[in-house]
Amino acid sequence: MADKKSIKRRDFLKLSSTAMVAGLTGRLTGKPQEENTTPYSIEEAARRVGKLPLVKLGYSGRQVSIIIGSGDLAEAPREAGILCGMNYWHKANKWIQTGTPDSILKNREAHYCQVTVDRVGGDHYVGRIDEEKHYTYVKEALRRTGLGYFDDMQLHYGYHNTDELKNERGFVRAFERLKKEGLVKHLCLSQHGYAGNSRVPGGQSAAKILIAVVEDGIYEHAQFMYSYGADPNMDKFLEFARKKGFGTIAMKTARGIGRMKDDQAFMDKLPAGVSPHNALVRWLTTRTKLDTVVMRVKNLDEFVESYSGAGKALRSREALAIQMMTAQADKTACRLCTECQPHCPQQIPIAEILRFERYAVDDHDWDKARKLYAKLDCKGDACAQCGTCVSHCPQGLQIPDKIAAAHALLS
Ligand code: SF4
Numbered sequence: 001m002a003d004k005k006s007i008k009r010r011d012f013l014k015l016s017s018t019a020m021v022a023g024l025t026g027r028l029t030g031k032p033q034e035e036n037t038t039p040y041s042i043e044e045a046a047r048r049v050g051k052l053p054l055v056k057l058g059y060s061g062r063q064v065s066i067i068i069g070s071g072d073l074a075e076a077p078r079e080a081g082i083l084c085g086m087n088y089w090h091k092a093n094k095w096i097q098t099g100t101p102d103s104i105l106k107n108r109e110a111h112y113c114q115v116t117v118d119r120v121g122g123d124h125y126v127g128r129i130d131e132e133k134h135y136t137y138v139k140e141a142l143r144r145t146g147l148g149y150f151d152d153m154q155l156h157y158g159y160h161n162t163d164e165l166k167n168e169r170g171f172v173r174a175f176e177r178l179k180k181e182g183l184v185k186h187l188c189l190s191q192h193g194y195a196g197n198s199r200v201p202g203g204q205s206a207a208k209i210l211i212a213v214v215e216d217g218i219y220e221h222a223q224f225m226y227s228y229g230a231d232p233n234m235d236k237f238l239e240f241a242r243k244k245g246f247g248t249i250a251m252k253t254a255r256g257i258g259r260m261k262d263d264q265a266f267m268d269k270l271p272a273g274v275s276p277h278n279a280l281v282r283w284l285t286t287r288t289k290l291d292t293v294v295m296r297v298k299n300l301d302e303f304v305e306s307y308s309g310a311g312k313a314l315r316s317r318e319a320l321a322i323q324m325m326t327a328q329a330d331k332t333a334c335r336l337c338t339e340c341q342p343h344c345p346q347q348i349p350i351a352e353i354l355r356f357e358r359y360a361v362d363d364h365d366w367d368k369a370r371k372l373y374a375k376l377d378c379k380g381d382a383c384a385q386c387g388t389c390v391s392h393c394p395q396g397l398q399i400p401d402k403i404a405a406a407h408a409l410l411s
């Protein structure tokens with residue numbers, strides 16, 4: 001209970017204003033999440049999900065599963081995913097730590113494995129792009145994973161702005177050298193938003209940079225944050241990407257769902273028989289212009305609940321649930337658009353703080369949230385409560401209150 005005591009009561013109540021207290025207080029002890037409550041075997045879980053539809057990803061026209069996997073996916077859902085035809089692996093270099101699964105190695109050609117490459121000499125705000133170091137890292141990752149080659153080489157977190165995309169070609173050169181050696185095949189990036197970020201001079205929004213990436217024509221596909229709720233800038237990018245044949249992968253899609261599930265009053269109002277994650281996957285895979293989605297699941301229960309919606313029609317009851325979830329998320333969970341940040345006189349990294357709050361409150365990943373928050377140079381206690389940011393938030397979030405509550409929660 002020490003964690004709970006460290007949160008000022010006023011801030012805790014603000015954070016809890018949507019009746020999430022019951023669920024959240026249970027999480028504050030930092031106890032690990034419960035493992036499976038339903039004893040599915042891997043085969044049974046795979047049978048319940050069925051074959052995942054295949055979709056075309058990017059200029060190469062590769063057929064990839066409509067939900068892709070990740071190198072940090074737990075063993076049981078990973079193996080069930082393979083049985084369902086999951087064939088693209090984001091962050092395959094994570095297998096350096098855990099060992100590459102035999103199920104992938106023994107059928108290497110059936111899978112697309114991606115190496116995710118970070119900036120060097122600092123984090124994604126201040127680190128630099130460095131041709132030689134990226135080249136060396138990928139070779140070392142190949143040696144340690146035993147994969148033989150990576151299908152995709154991804155610039156993790158992406159560019160800070162469009163000038164950097166045009167003028168800093170070190171990552172592209174590293175890719176070209178590795179490609180000549182037959183060690184990588186396709187170039188991609190994940191893109192975060194940097195507009196108004198005090199640690200990134202000249203930072204721009206993810207949507208602006210992504211449109212420039214498509215125009216540039218060198219990258220084949222991109223991964224970015226996307227969820228329900230109107231986001232005209234990202235929708236414009238998706239439209240453009242689809243027209244040009246550029247591949248799109250959504251991440252961080254479950255905006256606010258963790259806190260919704262902890263709010264029994266909200267859950268009671270959802271149409272009978274609808275699970276938020278299942279409705280979300282139906283919506284993402286049938287009603288958007290996305291190609292594919294990466295979605296974290298912790299165990300086979302979550303695997304079945306979420307992935308069984310892949311490519312399935314959004315029926316009227318799920319459509320209603322998505323409407324309700326959008327309205328609820330717009331009141332409580334930041335969409336990470338960074339629209340507010342350039343207007344903050346204190347240069348508070350609002351979207352970063354609220355992204356970490358999502359890790360804690362929605363994913364219940366307290367360790368990750370607190371560690372990331374601790375690394376910020378400018379934290380929520382620098383907020384002057386001036387309110388300037390509020391009118392720039394498309395969701396109308398009470399940002400000063402949320403920042404204060406997040407600071408209390410994550411400090
Ligand atoms: S209220 Fe806080 S976060 Fe918003 S603009 Fe003012 S100082 Fe920045």
Ligand code: SF4
Binds near residue numbers: 335336341351396
């Ligand atoms: S607080 Fe509002 S404007 Fe700022 S990043 Fe979140 S959703 Fe966007």
